[in-house]
Amino acid sequence: MTVPGRGLYAILDAGLVPPAARAEAARAAIAGGAVMLQYRDKTADARTRRRSADTLQTCAREAGIPLLINDDVTLAAAVGAAGVHLGQGDAGIAAARRHLGADAIVGVTCHDRLELARAADAAGADYLSFGRFFPSATKPGAPGADPAVLTAARAAFDRPIVAIGGVNADNGATLLAAGADLLAVAGAVFAAGDVRAAAGRITDLFRRYP
Numbered sequence: 001m002t003v004p005g006r007g008l009y010a011i012l013d014a015g016l017v018p019p020a021a022r023a024e025a026a027r028a029a030i031a032g033g034a035v036m037l038q039y040r041d042k043t044a045d046a047r048t049r050r051r052s053a054d055t056l057q058t059c060a061r062e063a064g065i066p067l068l069i070n071d072d073v074t075l076a077a078a079v080g081a082a083g084v085h086l087g088q089g090d091a092g093i094a095a096a097r098r099h100l101g102a103d104a105i106v107g108v109t110c111h112d113r114l115e116l117a118r119a120a121d122a123a124g125a126d127y128l129s130f131g132r133f134f135p136s137a138t139k140p141g142a143p144g145a146d147p148a149v150l151t152a153a154r155a156a157f158d159r160p161i162v163a164i165g166g167v168n169a170d171n172g173a174t175l176l177a178a179g180a181d182l183l184a185v186a187g188a189v190f191a192a193g194d195v196r197a198a199a200g201r202i203t204d205l206f207r208r209y210p
Contacts, residue, residue, distance in 0.1 A: 088111070
């Protein structure tokens with residue numbers, strides 16, 4: 001699979017959705033227009049994480065969209081996920097590809113620093129992720145970023161640019177205008193009472209701001 005050109009990148013954070021509700025939540029986000037899905041869980045035991053990743057991989061495969069696993073190359077390989085998202089302190093891109101295969105999607109966190117993006121681009125990252133742009137309940141301690149970094153990245157790199165961090169239907173248009181291709185969203189989708197409707201509101205931004 002390849003990284004979608006534009007759209008909602010739905011981040012299912014384990015702190016937002018209990019294990020028994022994850023399949024329903026993932027399918028609702030996909031029905032609302034999500035073009036890529038990520039499973040992020042840094043606290044659960046290995047058995048729970050494997051079960052959830054298997055469930056989400058089934059949902060993604062049924063919909064024909066990529067599932068990425070946050071930070072865990074081994075788990076991504078075990079469930080046949082499309083790829084992995086790596087932070088700056090995680091395994092390198094080359095190591096991830098050795099484990100997952102040459103066709104795996106590997107995305108990289110670049111915070112607000114173009115030099116990190118240049119290194120990731122040179123190493124062959126499939127997308128470059130910047131943020132956080134707004135206050136985030138799931139990652140409150142993440143360093144802040146200005147939308148101007150998206151504009152600079154758009155001009156510098158021929159890869160999909162992802163914006164993450166407190167993104168919702170009210171502020172996402174600012175990031176699209178600055179140069180983002182994908183909006184990575186956790187809380188504004190999966191903490192909503194109606195996940196499908198919340199995903200749909202963000203998806204609608206891509207129609208309104210082509």
